[in-house]
Amino acid sequence: NAGVTQTPKFQVLKTGQSMTLQCAQDMNHNSMYWYRQDPGMGLRLIYYSASEGTTDKGEVPNGYNVSRLNKREFSLRLESAAPSQTSVYFCASSETQLSRDSDTQYFGPGTRLTVL
Amino acid sequence: AQSVTQLGSHVSVSEGALVLLRCNYSSSVPPYLFWYVQYPNQGLQLLLKYTTGATLVKGINGFEAEFKKSETSFHLTKPSAHMSDAAEYFCAVSLPYTGFQKLVFGTGTRLLVSP
Numbered sequence: 469n470a471g472v473t474q475t476p477k478f479q480v481l482k483t484g485q486s487m488t489l490q491c492a493q494d495m496n497h498n499s500m501y502w503y504r505q506d507p508g509m510g511l512r513l514i515y516y517s518a519s520e521g522t523t524d525k526g527e528v529p530n531g532y533n534v535s536r537l538n539k540r541e542f543s544l545r546l547e548s549a550a551p552s553q554t555s556v557y558f559c560a561s562s563e564t565q566l567s568r569d570s571d572t573q574y575f576g577p578g579t580r581l582t583v584l
Numbered sequence: 585a586q587s588v589t590q591l592g593s594h595v596s597v598s599e600g601a602l603v604l605l606r607c608n609y610s611s612s613v614p615p616y617l618f619w620y621v622q623y624p625n626q627g628l629q630l631l632l633k634y635t636t637g638a639t640l641v642k643g644i645n646g647f648e649a650e651f652k653k654s655e656t657s658f659h660l661t662k663p664s665a666h667m668s669d670a671a672e673y674f675c676a677v678s679l680p681y682t683g684f685q686k687l688v689f690g691t692g693t694r695l696l697v698s699p
Contacts (some may be wrong), residue, residue, distance in 0.1 A: 472627070499685070508593070510674060510689035511628070526686070558627055562685065570616045570635040570678070571685055575627030 470494055472576035474559050480582045481549045489544040489579050491559030499562045500542035501526075501573065502534060504555040511558065517542055549583045556580050586611040588675050590690035598698050603647075603662040605693050607675035610656065615677040617658040618687065619649055622672045631673070634658065645669070670697045 475490045493500065498519050503511040513526030515534040523534050531553060533545045542561075546553060557579045562571040591606040609615060616635050620628040632643025639651040645668075649660045658675060675690040 508691055510588075510691045511687075512689075513686060516686075560627075570633065572618075572630045572633065573628075573685070573687065575620075575629065577625075577627045 472559055472561055472574055474557075474576040474579050476579060477577070478580050480584065481546075482584050483550060485549050486545070486547050487549065487581075488546075489557055489559075489581075490541070491543065491576060492541045493559075493561040493574070494540065495561060495563070495574065496539070497561035497563050497574070498539070499571075500536065501560040501562075502532075502542070502544045503558045503560065504528065504553075505558060505578075506555050514544065514557075546581075549581075551583045554581060554583045586615055586677050586679055586688050588677050588688055588690035590673075590675050590693050592693055593691065594694045594696060596696040596698065597665045599667055600664050603660070603665045603669065603695065605660040605673050605675075605695065607649075607658045607660065607690060608656055609658065609675075609677050611677060611679065613679065614653060615679050617649075617651060618676040618678075619643065619647070619658075619660050620674045620676060620689075622674065622692075624671070628674060631660070665695075665697050667697050667699070670695055 472493045501516045502514040517523045517536040520539045559576040560573040562573045587610045589608045618633045619631040622628045632641045634651045642648045672694045676687045
């Protein structure tokens with residue numbers, strides 16, 4: 469099992485460029501998440517998907533869009549990158565769909581994004 | 585709204601010394617509580633979690649944490665630090681019975697271990 473994989477590992481963009489961060493999990497998990505990690509701020513939830521075909525906004529969704537392509541894959545898109553989106557992005561997944569607030573989330577290795 | 589406070593952005597200990605990382609939460613109801621560890625250039629992995637039942641929770645790598653409702657705390661301890669424990673540690677909470685897990689993370693504590 470590879471667990472949660474993310475591509476790319478590193479990316480440098482210019483302001484206004486677009487890109488998509490890819491995430492895939494092979495654990496047959498229902499729920500998937502995108503976080504950003506900034507120094508001194510911990511992790512903040514951008515978007516999540518409780519199940520295939522559903523997505524919802526998290527704490528900091530502005531400037532991002534997501535697609536739950538199938539049960540395995542959950543992508544994050546930056547349509548017009550801004551320097552404020554310079555961050556480390558983590559994808560995570562957890563097993564169950566509903567009412568399981570105690571579930572463990574499994575994290576990918578992260579994508580380090582710099583926007584110039 | 586729920587929140588998490590981790591006291592100390594950096595904690596330094598000597599190898600073999602006690603590790604104590606502090607976490608306090610603010611929540612209208614007793615939350616579920618988690619400690620995650622992040623090694624350099626890696627994602628987060630679960631150390632331990634408290635949901636219900638016994639308030640002293642044991643995790644991986646010799647770590648444990650005790651849920652103290654009266655103090656709204658969930659401090660992480662390890663009796664004897666090892667060099668391999670050097671990492672960043674995050675406390676997180678989620679509210680029960682909301683229909684979906686939304687973790688709220690603290691700002692993290694970097695543990696430095698010296699020989």
